[in-house]
Amino acid sequence: MKTAKEAFFKGKTLGIFMNIKEDGSSFASDLEWEVHCQKAYGNVVLDKLENAGLITRREGEDKKTRKYVDLTEKGKRIQKSLRKVLEAIE
Numbered sequence: 001m002k003t004a005k006e007a008f009f010k011g012k013t014l015g016i017f018m019n020i021k022e023d024g025s026s027f028a029s030d031l032e033w034e035v036h037c038q039k040a041y042g043n044v045v046l047d048k049l050e051n052a053g054l055i056t057r058r059e060g061e062d063k064k065t066r067k068y069v070d071l072t073e074k075g076k077r078i079q080k081s082l083r084k085v086l087e088a089i090e
Helices: 013-018 028-034 039-051 073-089
Strands: 055-059 067-071
Touching: 013 028, 013 039, 013 073, 028 039, 028 067, 039 055, 067 073
Parallel strands: none
Antiparallel strands: 055 067
């Protein structure tokens, strides 16, 4: 299992992670669209985040083909910390 730190080192991982909503209403396809990446690459990023214990994925109730992305408690803590850091930089 990768650490959270290792999961953030490449590509658009941070952009995808920071766009995940805390309320569990994020779709994988919407996250990929937000950072302008293809589905295959988005799945690689989501796999890394899931392996690091930051997210979980589940099937949508209405559309079996769409996947929801949920932050774990660990993911919520890290996202909150990153938001504070990014706000301090601005």
